[in-house]
Amino acid sequence: MMLLLFVPIGITVDLAEKVGRIIENDAPFGEVAFYYLNFTVYFANLLFPLFLFLSVIWFTSKLANNTEIVAFLSSGVSFTRFLRPYIIGATIVASFAMFLGMYLAPIASQGFNEFKFKYLRKNKSVQQTRDVYQQINDNDYIYVSSFSPKTNSGQNFTYEHFEGNELKYKILADNIRFIDKDSAYQLTRYIKRSFDNGVETVEKENRIQMDLPFELEDLTPVEYAAETKPYGELLDFIASEKRKGSKNIGRYEVVKLKKWSLPTSIFILTIIAVAVSSVKRRGGMGVNLALGISIAMIYVFFDKVFGVMAGQSSLPAVVAVWFPNVLFGILAVYLLQNAKR
Known part of the structure; x- marks a missing residue:
């Protein structure tokens, strides 16, 4: 009974606050209704x-x-x-x-957050786009200082490959961009430094396209990802x-x-x-x-x-x-x- 009394009040207050942005961004009625269904479960x-x-x-x-x-x-x-x-x-x-x-x-959190970032917070990124550092597997690490999901490109990219505690090679690029049609990454001002028994070799290219062992999602982790997953x-x-x-x-x-x-x-x-x-x-x-x-x-x-x-x-x-x-x-x-x- 308390839920039935208070949740409609919460919906009314939330709608009064956001109705302007909902109309301005042309949110379909069906998506708005589904958003408030998720809103009910999320806040309940x-x-x-x-x-x-x-x-x-x-x-x-x-x-x-x-x-x-x-x-x-x-x-x-x-x-x-x-x-x-x-x-x-x-x-x-x-x-x-x-x-x-x-x-x-x-499940409700997934729909709630997707609607919020699609129609209510259009100028804010749903993903982590600054100083992304990830360990891809036991041997590989990547870093990008900034990444734009709109253009699928990032700045100051670094890729490091280790074997045990030894750095085998390191790739640096001023810019990285994902080419969707080729499912590959394009690196601008590419430098690869390889290390073998204390001997360093350097490879440079102004622009190169290559396959790298990580997904695009690794460069743009979603901020609310944990909230949308069942416990297992x-x-x-x-x-x-x-x-x-x-x-x-x-x-x-x-x-x-x-x-x-x-x-x-x-x-x-x-x-x-x-x-x-x-x-x-x-x-x-x-x-x-x-x-x-x-x-x-x-x-x-x-x-x-x-x-x-x-x-x-x-x-x-x-x-x-x-x-x-x-x-x-x-x-x-x-x-x-x-x-x-």
């Missing part, structure tokens, strides 16, 4: 624990205001027994949230990116770990909600809702700040993702003990 997945949190506060406060919880506990039933249906419900919701996050949300494919993708030396590993690890931390947060927030709202307060349900929303906003703040820190700094992804859950898990235990008393 992100906000699932918070909607459950507010729902639990709402109906538990109703029970408390009607003095039903006092009567329940006065009959000799323990608070743990009172909490049991909440945990069963949280388990059902967490199972659905895990399935949603691992399999359905990646995500694990393979992260392993591949680690071999390539991608600088976005922190961001990818955050996406992976959130698939487990989000269902866990459902249990933590459920316990906090029950502990906060099971006490009858003078201000009634409004006080419980205000307190609950404050806790929810603090949780979202920690979750977003630490998620960004993992993607932009050396902070380990496991710390960034799990710190809010650990912190609020401690808070849940404390509030639960007080509620029992």
Whole structure:
């Protein structure tokens, strides 16, 4: 019910903000409708624990205001027994949230991001185009200072081939361009330096066309690639990116770990909600809702700040993702003990 109430509001606010760009860029109605279908799944997945949190506060406060919880506990039933249906419900919701996050949300994320970059952010690149450094396999490395997906060309290209720890040859070019009809790369002001038993040979060409052992996608990795992959494919993708030396590993690890931390947060927030709202307060349900929303906003703040820190700094992804859950898990235990008393 909370999803049915709030998601349409979110769609209305988002449409009001973006309708000008949608009309300006002539987005077809079918694609707009499909975008908002993906929008619903994408954001419902992100906000699932918070909607459950507010729902639990709402109906538990109703029970408390009607003095039903006092009567329940006065009959000799323990608070743990009172909490049991909440945990069963949280388990059902967490199972659905895990399935949603691992399999359905990646599909929605693909459509959501494709529409956003096609019609709403046309001047922004969907791909990483600056300082691309990749390890292609165990022996080969590439680097390009900038790459344009529109022209399939890049500047300051370097290709290095190792055997063991020994550099066998190095290719440098001022410009690299992918020739689609030939499925080959054209290098301008090409230099190849080869090393054999300490002897260096240099080969130069003003322009040369050649096959190189990497795909065009290796020069233009998509920024949101990890979000669009089901869990099994995500694990393979992260392993591949680690071999390539991608600088976005922190961001990818955050996406992976959130698939487990989000269902866990459902249990933590459920316990906090029950502990906060099971006490009858003078201000009634409004006080419980205000307190609950404050806790929810603090949780979202920690979750977003630490998620960004993992993607932009050396902070380990496991710390960034799990710190809010650990912190609020401690808070849940404390509030639960007080509620029992």
